[in-house]
Amino acid sequence: MRPMGGFSFLEMNAMHVSMRIFVLAATLIATSVGPAFAQDVVVDNDAGPPGFTTVGTWTQSVSSGWNGGTYVFVGGGNPSLTATWHPTLPAAGNYEVLAAFLASANRTPRAPHTVAFAGGTAEAEISQVGTGIREVSLGVYPFAEGTAGQVTLTGGGDPGAHIADAMIFRPAPAGPPIIGDISQDPGYAFTGQAVTLRCRITPCMGAAITSATVDVAVWGETTRTLVLYDDGAHNDGAANDGTYAAQLDPLAADAQVSFVLRATDDAARNALPRAGGFHVQAHPTAEWRCIWVTSWGVGFLDEAQAQDLVDTCRAANINTLLLEVRKVGDAYYNSALEPRGTNITGGPGFDPLARVIALAHDTSGGKRRLQVHAWFVSHRVRNGETLAPGHVLSRHPEYAMLRADGTEDPQTSYLDPGHPGAVDHNTSVILDCLANYDIDGINLDYIRYPGGTEYGYNPTSLARFNALNGRTGDPATTDTAWSDWRRECVTLEVRKGYVKAWQMKPRVVFSTCGISTGAGTTLENWTSSSTYRSVFQDWIGWLRAGIIDYSMPMNYKAETETVAFRACANMSFAADDGRGTIIGISPYRHVSIGGTIDQLLWVRHNGGGMNLFAWRSEVTGNTEGATRAQFYDALRTQVYPSWLDPPQPAWKYAPTVGILEGTVTMGGEPVDHASVEVVGLPGSATVTDGSGWFGILNVPPGNHTLRATPPGGSETTIASATMVDPGSVVTVNMNLGAAAVGHWAKY
Template identity: 35%
Template sequence: MRRLVSRFILLAMAMMVARADAAPELRAFWADTWHAAMRTPAEVDAMLQAARTARANALFVEVRKRGDAYYISHYEPTAGDVASGFDPLAYLIQRAHNETPRIEVHAWLVMLPVWNSTTPPSNPAHPFNRFPQWLTLNDSGANFDGNNYSFDPGNPEAADFMYRVALDVLRHYDVDGVHFDYIRFAGDRWGYNPVSVSRFNAAYGRTGQPAYNDSVWSQWRRDQVTQLVRRIYASAVALKPWCKVTAATITWGNGPTSESAWFSTSAYSAVFQDWRAWTEEGILDIAIPMCYYNHANSTYRTYFNNWITWAKNHRYNRSVAIGLGAYMNTLSNTLAQIDLVRTPTAQGGYSDGVVFYSYAAPNVDGSGNIQWYNPTAYTTFGNYFGQWEPVPALPWKTSPTTGIVMGVALRGSDLQPLDRATVTLFRSGFSRSMRADGNGAFAFIDVPPGTYTLRVSASGLPVVNRTVAVSAGSVWRETVLAGTLGGVPLPIDDLIQQSDGLVVILPDVRVVAGNDRLGGSIYVEDGQTPTAIRVNTNPAVPWIEGDRVAVLGTLSTQGNERVIVPAAIRLVGVEAPSTHSLQLQVVWQQWLSGSVPVQVDVLRRDGALVKRYTFTPDDTGIVTWPRDGAIAPGWYDVRVKSSHWLSARLRDVFLPTTGAAEISLVNGDVDGDNEVTLYDFGLLVQAFGTMPGDALWNPNADLDGDGEVTLFDFGILVSSFGLSGE
């Protein structure tokens, strides 16, 4: 009885403190995948039901836990606890977006930790097993921090890999955002990957190993993390400007109460996560500081208040929401923390909402015991909020007034990244400069509209100036090759006419078929024509469709195909999967009715079947099929067969491409054997005079589609007698 009374009081409190001025507000849960959340459809359904009960409008779901994937990844293995054949993220998005109320889905990525046990993962494809050279080390040479093995963002290959992993989700799933976790070092003694140390020494003319508390070395590590965030943010805006880039950021200890106090926080000085600078620069849409403090403790209440005040006052031109440690608080204390989050600061700072950690552990009882998947907690939150509200609009996304300039700087002779090249964007009254990262990448955020000069300066190379035009909401991407080019730059159409042995360079081309489908080669297009050329390459991290690459190599002929054997290939950007298509106009000869299903075979020139499709054209006979990545670019024959028409073949079609072609089908193949013979004549005789519903009705004998078998159908058959399909 006492428990029932307590629950009644708690629910009454929740209803009393609910805001009267309901307005858009982020109300979300973090849903980790160490616990039940999205291993099966039933788990996803239960999570969504709980979220809707709580009047939540977003879920931050852990889709990369430790180098594994709760989605179909091009780079990492599927998590071992996912039901066979199940795509958790795809199912979640479908159910979250298509049912009412709509729930936003943010892909939560644990960024740098890649494994959490001293026993290696059993899957040889796991990145921990494949790339041990990317692990961060501490100043004593150890690579396990007691909790995790982590990749080091100061190693350009590791940073490039994490860039691709983050954007892989964005490119292939209709997520509402990508969410970073553990995008930091484990502590101030970490970051000693040999490649990062070597780069640091080269940059500052040093030798040996820097001390862990060396201020220049600390800033170097801080920069490596920030550069990764910046690169992902700019590319995310280019890919899907409406998607949100967010991060769960470190608090730890007492919150800063002055501007200078920020530089003593663990976030800034120990793990090198300068998230205050990220919001100021605009490379995060929403910072979500993890203010996990037990509200029953007066000291921690002070820490909590100081952190949320700091966060609300340092949102700059971006958004802040507060992460609440619901897993360590009673329901009444979590509600008290929400009240504090909703209260503006003395300076007018505010939060756009709350994110609960976690869906699995929404509260503790009075004795501090976690109440796993507690339905009372979800109901209490729902009663507190009162009614569902949408997430707040982000004006820099819905009504942008600035643009982005981004790109990659490479040495023209060998496509080596211009690590730490000085990149300056300027015009009269405006100038910004930055250092390119270890992959040569750079990005300027929130650039006012106008025409600018982009200048790249690197030691020993001539200065390169480019003119760029920025408009509101635009992303200008520039690939800069500095110095003498190592090959002849030619359009692909011209290149394939050249002699073998010519060294060529393609500064910025799109991968239209990748290693994930073709193994040891890719195909690239330059966008000037639909012609593609094969590039022989089989890297440890595959190239996939939509990658933008620079290629340097030697032209060759293998079989009847022109090929580039590369000396170097570099990632210069990413794009979404192609929506290009081939449009085929099918003409059914001597046919009065509507559209008929067709079988479309894509054949190699030797007749081998590559891919078979079945389509129902529209009423005009037009078939359109998307570039699905199943066909490597090249020249093919296309064969079309439909019901009682003979097959026809289009020869020498370049696929995949955007284009149009017409194919005409000859009528009269009643038995479907692809020739018109006496057997077809016999079937026509058998069905003569029948209509639909008659015992002997044969729809394939109704050659003209008028609903009866008559002399007109015999006339069609006679005109085609003796013919066979292609």
């Protein structure tokens, strides 16, 4: 984007002397026009601070730059990486700003710059593609004398190298007005809300604004032209402060609005028009307003904590609590399978989960009912603690995950999903809690491998893999088939938990915590992401297969990571057709409450659910001195001003299909990785897990035939099944007859 309407004052070189004298940092070069001194001011990256500063890691070039020196560069897609030029200007006046750099074919076609000048800021995008040294205009702007102005390049443009070399500030005659700092209020428009469009319009020095308008087009309607006011009476701030505004009447749901801002000065110079747009979203009638509550510290460990938790969240119109009822193979409820959490402070008879459920579900006196979801940490079962006698690894050390060298992490222990016993234990833990407590949902965390492909070398998992693939020995950590195996082990565990939970309580909500991704990850390259390839968690595949109700990507990004935050969320939204997305947001990563508020509002405007991580860490990263009370007050007034119940998922409350599940055995032993399908039902094919279990979703009502085939075998078993009611789970067990089965199936 070129604010000078496509031409550069560089092209008017008769106004400038032909010889440039280079000095590092702020260089003064004589010219024949402009304010006092009439000299170019050059800020070059080679000088470093204070004239040139960067944030993040920028790579030093090996090629020569604009002045024969060097330059620095970054790739695209990361706006948190910035390079800033800080000139020292000898006099106030109008200056053309020119970016000087070495163009090349591998450069970005859209390098986003922000110019901060006397009166505001403006965005300017230029292409750095080409050949040779270029000086490209960012426009003419009024600057004050001294060091107040600056130009910032971010790494957030299109793919390609973003070059930071020199910036030239050239005295110039007055140019057209500059339109910048464009905003709308509210930032995310919903039905029934009037929307104010604002901008700053800055004339060059010696000029005045005579006309300011905005053309507004609503899809399907006639374009309207509204006056932009700077009179202090149109939601524009103070009169004559340079901020202009126009108010749009409330718009209907799904309205697509585009607008063009225009301005003219008293010399009939027209500003470069600035375009924008927004979508009007319908107000939700139900939405997920969740918060994770850990059991590591103060949360729900005694009566007072439980009461404070429920009271605070109810007052803030949060409608769902996710309680960490299993953090390291322990239980924050009365469990028949795992030892009691050691830090429960409510006394030996206190049941943390039961107490929160009682308080949250209490609707006496008009109180609102909060949902309670049980949050289980699936695979991490030790974090430095001494194992209790009843701990799963005390009873079954053979379930432990090992590294490629055969050792276990000395500090942190994990269950290996490649061991059938580990999967069945985790499933039993979930079902035990579900059977004995009135929980509304199940949330699985650490449902993956630890970071790094060296994990997963449990002997039983290795034996299963080798037997099924005709191999011996240990596969390499990066072996493709071995990676696929580990990923499939996690997916089969998720599938089993989902089906078994549905079978017990069909309407219980089943969600998983997904490792978030960066700005460059899309559905198209998902299988190249570290989430997919290193921790073997295919949560995009789970959404598409319908083996979870909601994905909860842990999208813990700071305010400055907007591109990455939205990219991860949008990827989940795009994959959740038929299921849903609840975005995990991290207030502790934000330096202001406003950063959290903006992310929450953006997620709502895009139709997602919201989940905060975590209770009692809401302002730990806040640099403004905000308190937790202020955080919850802002949440209530700015995001959740009135109560809404959580959604009732249509696929749970009005299902049209059902589920077939069961086991495949051979000679009384479970068959590992038997192929099972519903004959004639596309997409139904699956495999059994290490216990011989299978689950097939999306089975329509009617009579069906199942076919099971052992791995590498020709013997096939046929069974009949009838799906009478949508939403039901029908069990069909199949026996392939007597045959040898590997020892791994017995675990």
